[in-house]
Amino acid sequence: MRETNKNLIRLSQGQLNLLETCPPKFQQIYLNQLSSLPNPETEDKQTWGSRFHLLMQQRELGLPIDSLLAKDQELAQSFQALLQAAPHILDQTAHQWREAEHSRTINFSNYLLTVIYDLLVADAHQAQIIDWKTYLKPQRKDKLAQNWQTRLYLYTLVETSQYLPEEISMTYWFVKLPTKPESHVFTYNTQQHQQTREDLHHLLHNLDIWLEESIDFVHNPDCEDQCPYSQELLAQKNLSPVYLTVD
Ligand code: SF4
Numbered sequence: 415m416r417e418t419n420k421n422l423i424r425l426s427q428g429q430l431n432l433l434e435t436c437p438p439k440f441q442q443i444y445l446n447q448l449s450s451l452p453n454p455e456t457e458d459k460q461t462w463g464s465r466f467h468l469l470m471q472q473r474e475l476g477l478p479i480d481s482l483l484a485k486d487q488e489l490a491q492s493f494q495a496l497l498q499a500a501p502h503i504l505d506q507t508a509h510q511w512r513e514a515e516h517s518r519t520i521n522f523s524n525y526l527l528t529v530i531y532d533l534l535v536a537d538a539h540q541a542q543i544i545d546w547k548t549y550l551k552p553q554r555k556d557k558l559a560q561n562w563q564t565r566l567y568l569y570t571l572v573e574t575s576q577y578l579p580e581e582i583s584m585t586y587w588f589v590k591l592p593t594k595p596e597s598h599v600f601t602y603n604t605q606q607h608q609q610t611r612e613d614l615h616h617l618l619h620n621l622d623i624w625l626e627e628s629i630d631f632v633h634n635p636d637c638e639d640q641c642p643y644s645q646e647l648l649a650q651k652n653l654s655p656v657y658l659t660v661d
Contacts, residue, residue, distance in 0.1 A: 424526040430562035437631035463548035474514035499595040543584040552588040569610045579607040
């Protein structure tokens with residue numbers, strides 16, 4: 415059974431994505447605390463991505479970045495390409511409030527939903543969330559619009575600020591060379607905000623039920639034919655659950 419309010423479950427956008435697309439895999443990874451072995455190629459990409467994020471954070475903090483750039487030519491080239499493609503975003507002299515790795519949390523139906531903005535830029539009238547994407551191929555914009563990163567990040571900013579939905583936006587910058595940096599910009603409105611609230615409520619209500627009844631999480635009805643997990647999940651079926659990290 416799920417613990418009471420004093421032990422709230424913390425969820426990120428990645429966990430919401432998995433919960434929505436594949437509840438059994440969510441149960442396996444986050445409740446049974448099982449995960450696949452790391453893929454060296456993915457790990458390497460994550461390391462490059464981490465270096466890029468560190469570079470941008472240090473820059474926002476006013477710390478020296480020359481040594482980071484000197485050690486990594488690809489990093490330096492990507493940074494220069496971004497400076498040329500998006501000077502307005504990186505202009506620290508404008509009269510705006512800015513913070514890198516800015517974290518916010520909301521309590522939604524007794525779940526703690528947490529976001530970390532790579533960069534938040536705001537003034538009296540509007541706020542922009544910036545996210546650095548460090549993999550090679552930009553995702554399709556329509557898919558990114560449905561991703562819980564986009565939806566939760568925008569939703570949380572409205573819920574934790576004075577800005578109206580129409581006054582905020584989210585921009586993904588795809589910064590990995592050799593392609594020129596590209597961006598996808600998502601504006602927001604009151605109707606989308608309401609829809610996200612309803613979808614979150616539905617998703618977390620299902621999670622409540624599965625946790626309270628301590629049952630196997632149900633499969634989505636429309637992905638069985640192309641399921642990448644079916645054999646793996648069957649093999650793990652008899653392991654008993656360990657609950658999510660709680661506060
Ligand atoms: S069919 Fe596969 S992908 Fe779909 S919910 Fe079940 S385990 Fe997940």
